[in-house]
Structure formats: structure tokens, C-alpha cells
Amino acid sequence: MLEGTEAVLAAQLRRLLPHLDERQRRLVMGAAAGVLGRGGIRVVARAAGVVESTVSRGAGELDRGPELSGRVRAVGAGRKRLVEADPGLIPALLALVEPDQRGDPESPLRWTVKSTRNWPPS
Template sequence: MSQPAVHQCTCPRCQSQGPHPDRLLHQQINLLSSRLDEQQRRWFVALEAARLGYGGARLLTQITGLSPHTIGRGRRELEGGLTGHAVGRVRAAGGGRPPREAQDPGLRPALEALLAPETAGDPMGRRAKAKRSSLAHLSEALAAAGHRASRPTVARLLRQLGYSPKANARRTEARASPPERDAQFRHIAEQRAEFVAAGAPIISVDTKKKGAGR
């Protein structure tokens, strides 16, 4: 794992060629800051600025690269007892980017429509439903329909819908099948849609070939 970048102090004394007693201290401040998250960093730097007193915020801006606004925010948060800052949380509750399906409400229905003609499942409901298309194929098909979704997003939505993210082991055979086999799948999908619309039951039978003599 690569190490986080360490900011280089830009204070006039560190920028000069001559040695000065606080050069190592400034390096260590930046080293420690590089290992902290964003809120811990502004609290630490604000504490150092307060310790230095007058001119401390300006000097810490030069040392760490944090803006005076960020240092001032850290100081106010410390003075407020860090109220509202839960342990282990960097951003406020509800922060961060919303999931893709929240940004695009049509994504999940579009995925379900793609899956409907090729869904297979365990008749007893003991296993996740299976599908023939791979994650990459589904992601590409969604993008072509105007719904951008990465493969990890598609995998997460498949789990929510009760599908296994893995493609059916026979999908290669299905893709290499003659047109007659594809027509058979389309016919089965059409028949299933008609039965669902009529409220008629649909029976799924899972059959397997057995070797000779068994």
C-alpha cells in the first residue's frame, strides 16, 4: 500500500537553505497530519495554532497547507466540545454520494426488464435466482438504454433482487446457440408473461441429465 503524501512546509525558514531548530518539528507535524482523516487533521492543526498564540494560524497555514478558514473551523469545533462529531465518523450522517439507483430511479426497473426473459431459479426457493448474462453484459445493456451502472453496482442490485451475481454456468453455450435456441428462450419468456398477466400459475422444473447406468 502506498504511503500518503506528506506536505512540505512553505514557511520562510524551511524554504531557506540554512538550518533552523524547528525544521524537524514542522516535518513531524506534516507527517502526523498525513495519517489523520480530514476532521482530525483540522483539529490537530487548530490545537497547534492555539498553542502558538498570535500568528499561529498563519504559520500553521504555511506549515501544513490548510487554509485559515479550515483552521478556524477546527478551533470552533474544539471550543464547542466536538458536539455532533460521532466517534469513527468523518462526514456527517447522511453525507456522501447517494447510491446509483437513488440518482436514477429508472435503473432498477430497467435491470429487472433485462433479467425477465432469461431468469432461471430453484423451484423450491432454496437458491438465488440465476441469469445468463454476465455483469459486464448487463452493465453495457443498461448503458445502451440510458442507465449508467458499473459492474459492482449491477452486482449489488442483483443481490437485492434475489439473483446470484454470477452468470449461469451454461451462458457460454446459450450465447453460442443457433438462432432456433434463442427463439425458444424468447417464446418461453412470452408465454411466461402471458401467464403472469392472466394470473395463471407457472411451474419451474429443474432437470438434470444422468449418466448411463445410474
């Protein structure tokens, strides 16, 4: 491996990766690893500050060809909705607002007269 290749690669990835989505990042890192050849996945992972499996996954996606779904993540991937993780969240938030709630009770629009400036109440 050439002297300083990892430093040059790290500088390039630091400038480029923040502008890409998850899938594009994986593909760029996978392509860089492919160009470097044997040991490229480890070098790119270290230069980008990611785990080797991410770079390996990007290289695999490049080998499989373009994906036609247009999705960045797999179906069902990503963070779950907060109400699924904590079913009591919405009732708890409503209980905070209800005593000082104003407006039409039939309307989904709610507002409150609580003040963040005068918190906690005396």
C-alpha cells in the first residue's frame, strides 16, 4: 500500500460523506475498497471511521448491481416510532397539557397557556 494513502482517503471521505445518504456512503466506501484491492475494506473502514461490515456491505451492493426499489433502507429498517416503543407516551403528554388546555375540544388543534419562562410554577 502506498505511503499516506489512508490519510489522503480519510481527508477525501471526511469532505464527501456528509453530503451523501446512507446507501450512497456505503457505495462510495465499497468502491474505494474495491480500488485498493486486498485489505481495502479494513483501510477504508479505518479511514472513514466506520465498522468493516458497512464497507463490506457497500462492496457487496456494488457487485449485485443497481437496486430498482429506490429505497435507502430495507423495509422495516430504521428507528421505530416512539408511540410503538412507549404506548403511554401520548396519554402522558396530553395529561401534561390538559389542565391548561384551551380551544374547541372537538378540534385536533390544541394549545395551552403554560409558560416555559415561568417554569416551574411557584
